[in-house]
Amino acid sequence: MRKSIPLVAVVSLIVLWSLLPIYWSLRTSLLPKIELTTTPLKYIPMPLSLENYQNLLGIGTRGNDVWIPLKNSLINSIVTSTGTTLLVLLLSVLAGYAFSRFAFKGKNLLLGTILVTIALPAYSVMIPLYRIIIRLGLLDTWVGITLIFTSAFAPLGVWLMKVAFDTIPIELEEAAMVDGASPAKTLLTILPLVVPGMVAVATLTFLSAWSQFVIPLVFSPQNASPITVLITQFVGRTSIDYGLMSAAGIIAIIPPLLVVMFLSKYLVDGLMRGAIKN
Amino acid sequence: MKKKKSLVLIITVLVLATLCFTGCGNNDKQTDSPEAGAKKFSGTTLNVLLPPWYEFSPAMLDDFTKETGIKVDLQIMDWDPCLDKIVTSNAAGVAPADVTVMNWDWVGKFGAAGWCEPLNNHFDDDFFEDITTRSLFKYKDQYIAIPIYNDFRVTYINKDYFKKAGIERMPTTPDELMQDAITIKEKGVCEYPLLVPFTATGATTTPWYLLTKAYGGELLSETNEPLFASKDSAGYKAMEFLIKGLKDYQVIDPASIGWKGTDVVDNFKAGQGAIDIAGWAGNVSLYTNPKESKIVDSVQVIKVPGQNGKSRTYGLQEGLSVPAKSKNKEAAVEFIRWLNTPENVEKLFIDKGIFPNHHSTIVKLANEGKLPGGQTMVEVLPTIESLFPQGVPEWNMEFETETFTTMNQMAKGAMTLDQGMNHLADTVKKLNQSKP
């Protein structure tokens, strides 16, 4: 590659920009509490202290006090984020396909109405939504929080999937239709071609759901409470346990990181396949 | 019909997907089968919403369940989220929990909104008589919460730095305190001896409110008119003390513009400062803990220095209230009553540092030498005043936000002292007019 030297420089900068703040947080989590307010600053966590991680994982001085809520909240986060991702994928593939491939009455109006909701701040519907969720008996449940997340993130998914379907040549489906394939089969024929789009939707949805704070705080405060809500509880009345919060933050990054690494492989594969085909 | 079917379909798909992904994950909310017996509220599950410093031990809550048959579901949330949750639920016409935390400065607003069950009839006069700080939670002759946390402010001194600067006696007036800070700075002992926060967050107001009392005045009149506008008022002098300390005498670190209340504590315990002027009484145990603090042997607690040597301090009490929409009010009252038994009040103090409000407990702990800070705390405790003796104004939350935002602007130099004080006085006048 003739452009490789500037490329290496740019990529290194990107990596530094992305990782440095996270490294700094890792350092904070690995320093003994008293070293955080010591100058000169320690760039490397020496003396190393695993106390925060031991406490989080239930093998430290605090016993299971932190581990049990941490474990529960991680399960809650994983379930609601995964459930939301699957549901958003399903709904947005169906709707995206409809908006991309069909001409029907009220199409623009429907699409417009769905996309407009992306602009709504969470606060604008929170209190009426709270009443609805209580009436449905879904307060503080996985189902309730997953449905709310889905209603919030699916519109973007629809848009992304519509764009993805738009870029696929229609000839492929026409061929399938001529062969007498059902609509479902036709959709399945071209689905592999929109995998990069689906990966983008899945990644965005999972990470958006994972990051939510205000919505779960109100709608799943306890039994279905996620890791983001738990982290803010590590505060004392007049002191904040930054070490423990940073350590919990580092642990909270691991599941989305795994998802990203797993999915980015498909993002790369999608590209490779495109390149080979061409 | 079709809509309903689709909804059922969505939920089914979701539930299946959720189950697939968790396998054995369980999230059951089932309560233990109610204990047999004639306990009045046996089998009730009580939802309790509190900030992290009330994380009662499971053993303690088990005791309550054994005694009454009531199961406690304790929900812990950080302070701001707690308030958000309480407001959101009440706004939707639902109880946020059966027992919630209540701050002294929410009383005006929550009382007017009718969100809290009046508790007068649930407890007898003797009960209230023993609680020294009960009036803080009074809204129109009704107690809408029972005090639980007796938060008040004292001044912490790093006596090593005072000694190094050649200061032998402890300051007894605000002006002496400032003079000492200047001396400590001039002698090169410590560059920024006075620690106060100046971010636009809650804790920033405390030093001003406290110093206004220390200078012998009040913030508002009986009719909630501002008393701090004229230059010879206590409120003005208090703010001048803080802003001059930062800008003119430079005994306050410019970094304090980025400090919250917790940063002051962190800096003081790291030995980066000589005076924590509006320090929380409970911090005495933190400052003397060698695992947390570098000033274990040099910290000393004194009464907040006041004009003419007369120390004053005010309470920032937290209480427990029962939301008006709660369906378990009687059981909630039982829980509050149980927390207020002499044994539990003492236990909460020893285990969790929750300062008692009960006069009898304070006397007992003092006699047994269990109050940290010794004689100073004992002397201060009975003198705690209300910030607003006339009752907390309904618009206090707006005033508080405007106050710390304005103090932050003055500290940054975006407003002068006079501009800031005039702005705050105007704010109070406007808030008074907006009342119906």
Place this chain on the structure above:
Amino acid sequence: MKINRTLLPYILIAPLFILLVLLTFYPLLLTIFNSLQSLNLGRPDDIRFVGLANYIELMTDPAVLNAMRNSVQYFILSVSIEILGGIVIALSLRNKFRGRAIILGIVILPWALPPVVNSIVWKWIYDPSYGLLNDVLIKLGMIDHFHVWLGDPHFSLVWVALVHIWKMMPLISIIMLAQLQTIPAELYEAARIDGANSLQSFRHITLPLLKPALIIALTLGTVSAFHLFDEVYVLTGTSLDTRSIMVQDYLIAFRELKYSMGMALSLIITIVILALTWFYNQLGKEARV
């Protein structure tokens, strides 16, 4: 030719639409209705219909105008940097090289940080006494004394915006990258044969074909900039220099308890965002000609 089955598209959209009706449109209608009332949670008995009075009062309130000005600055800063950075990142990562998958993972990482965690991370970078930024800049000789980054009346907004940009840039990058992948390599091949240099093929192939992604990216950048809340509130509280319109809305609705007023402001924010995104779409249509 499009497939012509009348009912099929409606059936495909129905599940999503029903969910939205229940959880978004119905609450939204209630909110619009409430925004025309005088509901103050602190005075539950005093509910009157006031028409557009809340909207008019908001648009003349100096605190609201100040917060709106701040949010417009967040919007301009974030969107321009995110789009430029996003394009650079997407272009650098479009070609295959060893370790690309790992680097892609690293690039997306900041987006994985919940804002709650993000704010703690940056606290220890901006901290005036023990922060990384001061320490590094002093060591590099770029500053001579510690700065209170978040206490600077002129630049604190930029520092808060940077935290937001750091989190949002990965999202913009992945959207760009997903779109870049759909551009067939043969187009570039053809352009090269016609003697186009890389700048020309970027201008004439990449940019036009990137347009759908660009519009999505602009929209998301705009929405998130106007919705900015957690980072501002955790890092600088209610400071006038950094207070975003969402923080102002929160103060009105959940601290002052002026519910109708707060709902009206949240709808004004929605309208501002919609106006901007409509503008992007018009721009996109014009560019096609």
